[in-house]
Amino acid sequence: MAICGICCIFAVCSLNTFAYSSGSDISDTFTFLSIVMIVAGILEIILFFKIWIMTNHVALLKKKIVDFSYGSDIDKTCRRLLIMGRREEVRDIMIDQFVDELEKRLEMTRGQEFMLEKLKAESIAKYVNQLEQNLNSIGEPVPENIQKLATFGDYMKLTVGRVDSK
Numbered sequence: 001m002a003i004c005g006i007c008c009i010f011a012v013c014s015l016n017t018f019a020y021s022s023g024s025d026i027s028d029t030f031t032f033l034s035i036v037m038i039v040a041g042i043l044e045i046i047l048f049f050k051i052w053i054m055t056n057h058v059a060l061l062k063k064k065i066v067d068f069s070y071g072s073d074i075d076k077t078c079r080r081l082l083i084m085g086r087r088e089e090v091r092d093i094m095i096d097q098f099v100d101e102l103e104k105r106l107e108m109t110r111g112q113e114f115m116l117e118k119l120k121a122e123s124i125a126k127y128v129n130q131l132e133q134n135l136n137s138i139g140e141p142v143p144e145n146i147q148k149l150a151t152f153g154d155y156m157k158l159t160v161g162r163v164d165s166k
Contacts, residue, residue, distance in 0.1 A: 074093060074097070077093065078090045078093055078094075081093075082138065087138050087139065087140060088140075090138055090140075091135060091138065091140045094131060094134045094135055094138075095131070095143070095146070097131075097134075098127060098128075098130070098131040098146070101127055102124065102127060102152070102155055105119070105152070106119070106152065106156070119152045120151060120152050120153035120156065121151055121152075121153065122151060122152050123150060123151055124149055124150070124151060124152055124154075124155060125150070128142070128146060128147070128149065131146065145158065
């Protein structure tokens with residue numbers, strides 16, 4: 001609504017300029033004012049829908065971020081599964097978290113070949129150690145495929161074969 005007030009101020013300024021610069025009668029002035037107000041109205045409608053669409057995008061982004069982050073809900077789910085004696089499902093959740101952490105790190109280098117090449121040589125030992133601690137807490141071993149991984153390049157070869165031979 002503040003935009004409407006701003007448009008009225010611009011319309012009045014434009015009308016004053018038009019009235020002083022032209023020696024025309026009042027009907028030309030009203031025609032000019034009508035055109036300015038119609039254009040301002042159309043622009044306000046467009047702005048309204050753009051803001052409406054933008055709020056929908058923000059809601060989708062929020063949903064993605066909340067769904068992607070691991071917080072108390074995952075911990076609560078793991079505790080519930082452990083109480084029910086479903087350790088294998090908890091192990092799968094922990095491995096999913098491990099993979100998601102590696103993927104987040106890879107996502108940061110998307111489109112940046114220099115950074116991707118540097119990342120391929122980077123060790124993933126800290127991620128594997130964290131997974132090992134988590135799995136040991138529930139009495140599960142680290143899968144052999146994960147133990148064989150030493151770098152992000154190894155991970156990329158294992159998962160998708162995205163490592164280019166350059």
